[in-house]
Amino acid sequence: MKRWIKAVGTGKKGSRDLTYDETAAVAHIIARKEATDAQVAAWLMAERMKGESDDEIMAFIHVLRKYCSPIQSFTNSINCAGPYDGRRYFPITIPVSLLMASVQVPQVLHGGDSLPPKEGTSVKELLEALGVNIHVDVARWERVFSSVHINFVWTEKLCPPLSYIRHIRQEMDLRTMLNTVEKVINPVQSANLIIGVNHKTAMQHLIHILPRSGFETSYIVQGIEGSEDLPIYKNSALRKVTAYGDEASVIDPSMFGFSGDPLSERNSEQQKLTLQRIIQGEDGADIKNERDHVIFNTGLRLFWFDKVSSYEEGFYLAKSLLQRKEAAKTLNKWIEISHAEEL
Numbered sequence: 001m002k003r004w005i006k007a008v009g010t011g012k013k014g015s016r017d018l019t020y021d022e023t024a025a026v027a028h029i030i031a032r033k034e035a036t037d038a039q040v041a042a043w044l045m046a047e048r049m050k051g052e053s054d055d056e057i058m059a060f061i062h063v064l065r066k067y068c069s070p071i072q073s074f075t076n077s078i079n080c081a082g083p084y085d086g087r088r089y090f091p092i093t094i095p096v097s098l099l100m101a102s103v104q105v106p107q108v109l110h111g112g113d114s115l116p117p118k119e120g121t122s123v124k125e126l127l128e129a130l131g132v133n134i135h136v137d138v139a140r141w142e143r144v145f146s147s148v149h150i151n152f153v154w155t156e157k158l159c160p161p162l163s164y165i166r167h168i169r170q171e172m173d174l175r176t177m178l179n180t181v182e183k184v185i186n187p188v189q190s191a192n193l194i195i196g197v198n199h200k201t202a203m204q205h206l207i208h209i210l211p212r213s214g215f216e217t218s219y220i221v222q223g224i225e226g227s228e229d230l231p232i233y234k235n236s237a238l239r240k241v242t243a244y245g246d247e248a249s250v251i252d253p254s255m256f257g258f259s260g261d262p263l264s265e266r267n268s269e270q271q272k273l274t275l276q277r278i279i280q281g282e283d284g285a286d287i288k289n290e291r292d293h294v295i296f297n298t299g300l301r302l303f304w305f306d307k308v309s310s311y312e313e314g315f316y317l318a319k320s321l322l323q324r325k326e327a328a329k330t331l332n333k334w335i336e337i338s339h340a341e342e343l
Contacts, residue, residue, distance in 0.1 A: 001026070001035045001043070009046030017050070023059035031067050031161035041168050044176040052177040054208045060181045061213055068159045068187040072142045077106035078305060079190035079215075081183040082227045084111050084155075085175075086120025089263040090271060090290045092229035094126060095278050095327050096298045098334075099318060101150035102326035105307055108145075108190055110153035110183075115166070116173040118225075121268040127152055129272045130279075130331065133338035145188075148334045158187050180205070184213050192305055193218040198226035203239050211243050218242070219304055221251075224263065232258040232289075232296050240304075251300070256311055258296050260289045281325040295319050 004026050008015050018026070026043065029035050035043075047056065078100070080093055097107040114122040127134060134152050136144065145151040156163040162182060169178065183195060184206075193215045197203055203220045210218040220239040223229045230236045232253040240247045253259065266274065277287055278294055298321070299314030308314045321327065 001029055001039045005039060005042050005046060008050050009042065015046070015050045017053040018056055018059075020055040020059045023056040024063050027060045027063035030165065031063060033164055037168050040165055041172055044168075044172065044178070045174075048174065048176055052180075054205070054212075057177055057180055057205075057209055058212055060177065061185055061209075064159055064161055064181060064185055065187065067161050068185070069138050071138050071158065071187050073189040074106060074108070074145065075189055075191045077108050077145075077188060077190040078192040078194060078301070079108045079110070079184075079186055079188075080228055081193060081195035082109075082111065082123060082229075083118070083120075083196065083225065084115050084122075084179060084182055085118035086114035086122045086125075087225060087227065087271070088118070088120045088265045089224055090266060090274055090293070091121070091123060091126060091227075092224070092290075092293050092297050093227065094123065094275060095294045095322075096229075096301060097150055098279060098327040098330045099294070099298045099321045100301060100307075101148060102321055102330045103302075103307060103317070104149050105302075105305060106145070107150040108153060108188055109150070110155050112154055112156045112162075115179075116170055117175065120225075121271050124152065124154060125268060126272055126275065129268070130275065131335040132331075133335070136338065144334070144337050147337055148330065150330065150334060153187065155182055155185065155187075159185060180209070184210065184215075186213065186215070189214060191216040194228045194301065194304075195220055196223040196226050196228040197221070200237055203237070207239065207241055207246050210241050216242060217305075229293070230297055230300065231262070232260040232293055233262055253296060256296070256299075256315065258292060260292055263289065263293070278322075279327045279331055281322055281328060283323075291322070295322065 101107045111123045134154055206220050218241040222237040224231050236251045238249045238251050295318045298318035302308045302314035303311050
């Protein structure tokens, strides 16, 4: 491990990118617990300072996939890759995913307990608060997903090496290349992806990585706090990536009649209560902003992934699904089946 730390951490003049094979060797060393905590932290910090290459990131993705528990492929699903360090704002992607699942567009949410530097409220924490049982084995996970068309991957449970080094990442209190790797490790082999980034430079990195990671169609969005959720109060940069190339565009909510205010920060309990109200189909004035965000994002995804023929049709369907409480029906079925699987 020492020679790889030296290779990437010598400084501006002496450091170099590792080859794919060299980085794969590092990933195996870390995954097999053959490196000390200090060595893992040193390597991750040196990579952050040097700047990770595409080959280095790809090597980690491919190696860590090999350490994941075997799970059935669900290639027709959409992988919703949000921030693993949690959220401080209303998690739009949860009700959106429930609405998508209600029309049988399979949704894979994933993450774990929140990580630094943000340490916001995680999707895992919120789903558990809503009553979903995520503590299931692989076979049960597959049965739940096949029945409800939505489920949550607890990434560290499915990929133990990420669990081994969680405490190191917590102590470092910085983003590293693993923040990208864990979001696209994709153990269920979804062919479709929607992933959030904080800035456009991160988009450029992902353009080269995502097709090599096995995704056929990916949407990279500059969403709220780096999530896959687009705001209705300002324009958002968007990049569609396929094996044939990429296409850049800007989503202007006002073109579709949407406008609103920036979301307010909410603690975990406030996020849960707002989620419950939105999912139950409430339309009170005090949650109109959040509800409109859900309709907007659902409509976008319905069109992007070919469930409807236009954005306008997507927004209309999303509003109708909310009014018919389809999100609530899907959540209730998810809760019921996830717990029934324990029996």
